Amino acid sequence: MTRARRATILSYAILILAGFLSLFPILWIMGISLKTQADAFAMPPKLIFVPIWDHYAKVWGDAAFIKGFFNSVLAALLGNLMAFVIGIPAAFALNQRRVPARGAILAWLLLSYMLPEFLFVIPMYGLFQATGLYDSVFGLALVYQTFTLPFTIWMMRAFFADVPFALYEAARLEGAKSWQILLRVYLPMAAPGIAATAILNTIRIWNELAIALGLTFDKAQTVTLAVAAYRGYASIDWGALSAAAITSMLPMLIFAVLAQRQIVGGLSLGAVK
Amino acid sequence: MAAVEFQNVGISFGNVPVVKDLSLTVNDGEFVVLVGPSGCGKSTILRSIAGLAGISSGDMRIGGKRMNDADPAARDIAMVFQSYALFPNMTVAGNLGFGLKIRGEGKAEIDRKVADVAAVVGLSDHLHKRPGALSGGQRQRVALARAILRRPGVFLFDEPLSNLDAEFRTAMRAEIVRFHRTQGASMVYVTHDQTEAMTMGDRIAVLAPLAAGHKANLMQYGTPDEVYHRPANLFVARFIGTPRMNVVTLPVKGGAVRFGGQQLALPPSAVRLGNVILGQRPEHLRLSQEGAEPGLVGTVEHIENLGHEMILTFSTAIGQMVLRDARSGSGPMLGQTVRLSLDPNQVHLFDPASEQRLD
Numbered sequence: 001m002t003r004a005r006r007a008t009i010l011s012y013a014i015l016i017l018a019g020f021l022s023l024f025p026i027l028w029i030m031g032i033s034l035k036t037q038a039d040a041f042a043m044p045p046k047l048i049f050v051p052i053w054d055h056y057a058k059v060w061g062d063a064a065f066i067k068g069f070f071n072s073v074l075a076a077l078l079g080n081l082m083a084f085v086i087g088i089p090a091a092f093a094l095n096q097r098r099v100p101a102r103g104a105i106l107a108w109l110l111l112s113y114m115l116p117e118f119l120f121v122i123p124m125y126g127l128f129q130a131t132g133l134y135d136s137v138f139g140l141a142l143v144y145q146t147f148t149l150p151f152t153i154w155m156m157r158a159f160f161a162d163v164p165f166a167l168y169e170a171a172r173l174e175g176a177k178s179w180q181i182l183l184r185v186y187l188p189m190a191a192p193g194i195a196a197t198a199i200l201n202t203i204r205i206w207n208e209l210a211i212a213l214g215l216t217f218d219k220a221q222t223v224t225l226a227v228a229a230y231r232g233y234a235s236i237d238w239g240a241l242s243a244a245a246i247t248s249m250l251p252m253l254i255f256a257v258l259a260q261r262q263i264v265g266g267l268s269l270g271a272v273k
Numbered sequence: 274m275a276a277v278e279f280q281n282v283g284i285s286f287g288n289v290p291v292v293k294d295l296s297l298t299v300n301d302g303e304f305v306v307l308v309g310p311s312g313c314g315k316s317t318i319l320r321s322i323a324g325l326a327g328i329s330s331g332d333m334r335i336g337g338k339r340m341n342d343a344d345p346a347a348r349d350i351a352m353v354f355q356s357y358a359l360f361p362n363m364t365v366a367g368n369l370g371f372g373l374k375i376r377g378e379g380k381a382e383i384d385r386k387v388a389d390v391a392a393v394v395g396l397s398d399h400l401h402k403r404p405g406a407l408s409g410g411q412r413q414r415v416a417l418a419r420a421i422l423r424r425p426g427v428f429l430f431d432e433p434l435s436n437l438d439a440e441f442r443t444a445m446r447a448e449i450v451r452f453h454r455t456q457g458a459s460m461v462y463v464t465h466d467q468t469e470a471m472t473m474g475d476r477i478a479v480l481a482p483l484a485a486g487h488k489a490n491l492m493q494y495g496t497p498d499e500v501y502h503r504p505a506n507l508f509v510a511r512f513i514g515t516p517r518m519n520v521v522t523l524p525v526k527g528g529a530v531r532f533g534g535q536q537l538a539l540p541p542s543a544v545r546l547g548n549v550i551l552g553q554r555p556e557h558l559r560l561s562q563e564g565a566e567p568g569l570v571g572t573v574e575h576i577e578n579l580g581h582e583m584i585l586t587f588s589t590a591i592g593q594m595v596l597r598d599a600r601s602g603s604g605p606m607l608g609q610t611v612r613l614s615l616d617p618n619q620v621h622l623f624d625p626a627s628e629q630r631l632d
Contacts (some may be wrong), residue, residue, distance in 0.1 A: 169325050170358035174372030174423075175346035184371070188362035 026249070033242035040238055055243035065244055068226025071137050073251075075222060076202045078141035079148050083201060084194070086145075087152030092182050094153065095160040096168060106157070109150040120146050121214035128215055135217045143211050148201045155200075159193030160186055199259045206252055223248045275336035275349055275426030275459055276301045277322055282331035284317055291317050294489040295331070297478055299427075304453050304460045306474030308467060310512070313480040314490045315463045319429050322461060323352050336426055351420035352429040355436070357412045359404040365391070365415050366400040369422060386422060394418045409437050413445060417452070428453075430462040434469065446473060467513055471497045479509045503621075507628040510552050510621055516584055516595045518552045522625060523591070525549055532615050533589075534567025543622050543631045550623040555584070555597040557619035560605070561612035568614035569594070573605050587613060 032040045034051040059065050094102060124143055125134070133139030163186055171181040187194070212222040221229075227248050230241035277299040284292040292314040299305045307315040320326035321333060324345035333341055340348050359368050369390060370383040378386075391397045394414040404412055413433060420428055430449070434442045450473055453460050464470055470477045478494045481487040492512075493505040504510035510518045523530040528544040530537050530551060543549050561568040571587030571594055583598045585605070594613060598604050605611050622631040 164356060164358070166354045166356050166358035167360060169323075169345075170352070170354060170419075171360075171371070171375075172325075173323060173345050173350070173352055174375055174419075176371075176375045180375060185360055185362070189360075 026246075029242045030246055032238055033246050035239070037239060055239035056247070058240050059243045059247055062226075062240075064221070064229060065223075065226045065247075068221045068223045068229075069248070071140075071220055072206055072223040072248075074137045075140050075144065075220075076205045078138060079144040079205045080198050080201050082141060082145055083148040083152040084198075087149055088156055088187070088194075089179075089182070091153045091156035091160055092178075092186060094157050096178070106154065109154045113147050113150045113154065115146070117147070117208065117210040118214070121211055124211075125214060134215060135220045137220045140212060140215060140220055140222070141205075143215060144205050144208065147204060151201065151204075152197050155197040156190065156193060159190040159197075163189050195259060199255060202255065203252055206248075276303075276334075277427055277459060277461065278332075278334040279318075280332045280334075282318075282321070282333055283329045284314070284321055284326060285329045290329075290483055292321075292490050293483055295491055297491060297494055299459050299461055302457050302459055304450070304462065304473060304475045306462045306464060306470040306477045307480060308464055308470035308477055308512075309480030309490075309492075310465065310482060312482040312484055314482070315465075315480050316431055318480075318490075319352075319431055319461055319463045322348070322427065323350055323429055324348055349426040350429055351423040351425040351427075352431065353413075353416045353420050353433045355432040357404070357416040357433075357436075359412055359415055359419075361404050364401055364403055365396060365407070368404065368415055369400075369419055372419070372423060390418045390422050393421065410441050410445065413437065417449075421456070426458060428456070428458055428460045430460065432464055433462075434464070435466075449473065467515065471501065471513070477513075479512060481508050481512075503630070504552075505630050507550060507552075507623045510623070514554055516555045516597065518554050518621070519558060519594050520550060520552045521591045521594075522548050522550050533569030533612070535569065535614050537615065537617055537620060539622065540632060543624075546624065548625050549631065550625050550628070551615075552621035552623065553615050553619060555595040556599075557616040558594060558596040559614050559616060560596070560598070561614045568612040570610060571613050572610045573607050576604070576607055587611070589613070 031049075033055050034053075035046070035049055036052060039046050039049045093099065094105065099105065120143055128134035128139050133142065167185055167189075168181055171185050176184070207224065208222070209224040209228070212220075212225050216222065216225065227241065227244040230237045230244055279295045279297045282292060282295040283290060295314075295318065307318055309315050317326050321328050322335070324340070324343060328341045332339055335348055335350065360371065363371065366384075366387050369387045373383045373386060387400065388397070391400055394417055396411065396414055396418060399407060399411060404415065407415065416433070433449075434445050437445060446469060449462075462469075462473060474497060476494060476496055477500050479492045479500060480490045481492045483490060487508070493500055493509045495503075495505075500509060500513055504513065504518075507520070511520065521532075523532070525539060525544065525546050525548060528539055530539060530549060532551070537551075539549065559568075569589050569591065571589040573585055574588045574593070575586040577584040581599070583600070583604050585596045585598060587594045587596065596613065623629065624631055
């Protein structure tokens with residue numbers, strides 16, 4: 001066997017192992033969501049079984065889950081909207097103008113993106129109670145700015161930096177103001193960047209649990225909390241929990257498959273330049 | 274049309290001066306080429322006319338008005354960028370109509386003007402295409418058409434031909450010169466290519482980098498003939514002309530210098546010097562006839578046969594000399610020793626200390 005062939009076989013083996021490790025928990029949960037309680041916990045595990053849809057029917061008929069699902073959709077939309085309305089002009093200014101300590105600002109943006117979410121929950125709890133933002137989707141989207149906004153500014157600045165500066169100058173010579181240049185030249189050119197950023201923001205908002213747990217109670221509960229709600233005080237409804245988990249995963253899965261190119265483009269930004 | 278005047282202009286980037294003490298006037302309708310090596314400030318000067326580079330000292334006027342701090346859009350200029358700076362997300366029509374749209378003109382009016390200018394530059398069939406689908410030459414035309422649409426008093430060109438292949442560059446060179454004749458507007462054209470400078474400009478400004486120790490950037494400002502035949506200093510003499518001018522430092526003895534056996538009388542301005550720098554263009558250097566006047570002995574080191582002429586490089590006792598010979602194919606052979614002589618009417622003399630021309 002040649003060295004190149006051995007290397008190919010080894011890389012395939014590693015890929016298959018990695019694929020199995022990441023898919024196994026999902027397949028296992030999917031299995032539970034399609035089994036009766038008895039089948040789900042049979043020992044040895046039942047690999048051949050008659051699928052049942054009862055758990056999905058229960059979850060899809062559960063008003064609390066549906067509300068949580070759409071609250072998450074709304075939080076993702078609002079969270080992205082706020083992040084782009086503020087983040088795009090901020091990123092443009094950071095890219096085009098001579099901003100003192102630009103490097104430090106960018107480093108701080110990246111750092112704040114990495115801060116643990118619970119850090120914001122306790123101070124925000126009191127503030128939200130006082131201002132009436134507690135248990136509101138708007139309030140949640142606002143707190144989500146702690147990570148979506150720095151990430152949006154960081155990403156958009158990097159995409160704007162890829163637009164040749166001569167285009168900005170050419171537009172200025174034509175009499176365009178900065179905001180016109182942003183809207184007519186930079187945004188259309190950075191459209192893949194906007195898509196990548198929106199997708200990554202949405203995934204992060206969709207999967208967020210800690211902030212939603214601390215700052216919502218009933219009305220604004222998100223899909224992650226709705227899934228967790230099947231874990232009762234005295235018992236766990238494993239079938240419904242699994243069906244809810246799989247259901248909550250679907251939008252992001254479809255999103256990720258459809259926008260794979262943009263996500264990879266966004267993640268590998270600056271990797272080759 | 275508008276004249277551009279620089280009066281003692283200085284431009285710095287932070288604490289680093291890039292342009293110093295520049296005084297130069299581009300007359301109404303004149304085609305001026307700024308030429309010089311990298312770092313000489315030619316693009317910075319052009320950008321300062323456009324308002325894309327700030328002027329640190331002195332005055333810059335366009336059409337008689339001081340424009341140091343004016344908005345780029347208010348300067349009555351249009352610029353063709355080296356990269357063309359076409360908006361890749363817009364069609365050719367979108368690119369051409371961009372400025373008109375920004376300035377609030379109606380759609381019908383924009384369409385009419387775009388169609389007119391597209392016809393002028395031969396782009397009528399490409400209006401629906403995006404820049405990515407055009408060839409380099411077509412992109413260049415879009416950039417030119419965008420500039421024409423502004424109807425500016427001054428056209429600025431920042432090395433617009435440098436991205437084109439050699440054949441197309443020659444064609445575009447002629448096209449831009451023709452364009453200048455028809456438009457009649459003032460044009461300032463930046464290039465590092467001296468062929469472009471010599472063939473296009475009414476006048477040429479030869480610039481030198483401050484980083485090389487020059488006190489000011491402008492080395493000479495004159496017609497192509499003046500710059501070529503009467504270089505004001507050693508920098509211009511060496512920079513303009515391909516192959517470069519032969520330059521040797523010779524001792525002055527008895528009011529003359531010796532080029533091998535050939536004696537050359539010096540003008541009064543040079544006789545008081547200990548040494549003098551002598552320059553002669555390769556096309557003026559001659560191969561001495563057998564038994565004729567004594568010259569400098571040289572051995573043929575390298576031959577470039579260009580078909581219509583030969584470029585011969587000789588090694589001599591005072592350094593390498595290059596001769597351009599129009600008699601292709603009949604010159605000396607490689608390694609052959611010959612005698613070289615100067616054309617005494619085509620000698621350029623420079624002061625070794627100041628490097629300025631001696632007449």
